[in-house]
Amino acid sequence: MGDLPTPKWRRPRQITVDLRGLHEPWLAWCKAQSLKPSDAVRRAIAKLVSGPVPAQSSLMVLVAERPTIRHEIALTASEQGRVAAMAEADGLSITKWIVALIRARLTGTAQFGQEELEALAQSNLQMLAIGRNLNALAKAANMRGGAGAQEARDIRDLEAEIRSHVAKVSNLMTGNAARWRLHGE
Incomplete structure (x- = not known):
């Protein structure tokens, strides 16, 4: 059987897999892990092709970029209090403190207050x-x-x-x- 042509709507790096009877168990597993199914698949593939999931040091900072994507997070009252105190101690707003925390984890580079x-x-x-x-x-x-x-x-x-x-x-x-x-x- 020859390869089917790639539909125009599909991204070139996208893979479509029919999970058959595994679809519901897969979604349940992803939900239990607090992962989006696509993120879980990427992690699994990364582990298969390169051994362990790439560590934070394998990410490289390339160019400056203006942030354009927003996410809402929900914290408990005690978490909010601790985050506010830590952000203030570092001389940052809560948002900048959270972004610095994420960047430090993603890039493995220091983020300073x-x-x-x-x-x-x-x-x-x-x-x-x-x-x-x-x-x-x-x-x-x-x-x-x-x-x-x-x-x-x-x-x-x-x-x-x-x-x-x-x-x-x-x-x-x-x-x-x-x-x-x-x-x-």
């Missing part, structure tokens, strides 16, 4: 100042010549490590504010 961002910014400023001081020391050592030349190279290597560290922290801070689109969507 306002106080943490300010502390990181201060840390970077101090690290850059240390780097400038090291540069001045390297110039002085270089002028001495001889053993001072090796000392100057060591200091410049240390300064390069500081610049690299500052760049990594800056990237984390920038990424913290970005909207994410995940690899594989």
Whole structure:
């Protein structure tokens, strides 16, 4: 039997399966797991083709994206109180705190509160100042010549490590504010 043509209404990556007598048990299982049937199928296929379900670190942040999809969640009064307190402690609104929590789980990257961002910014400023001081020391050592030349190279290597560290922290801070689109969507 040859392959049937793909109907125009069907997406190219979509699969249609006749579950026959398994349809109702499948829906019941998905409901018990609090999963949409399509999400459960994707998880099962991911497990079959790549071993364990891909971990959060397998998701990659690609580009900034404006959020456009809204979801409503229902919390108990005690959950709401705890979330509000934690969001306030991090200097975030409840919505931003929940989004940061989701992003941290999806991407495996740090999500910072306002106080943490300010502390990181201060840390970077101090690290850059240390780097400038090291540069001045390297110039002085270089002028001495001889053993001072090796000392100057060591200091410049240390300064390069500081610049690299500052760049990594800056990237984390920038990424913290970005909207994410995940690899594989």
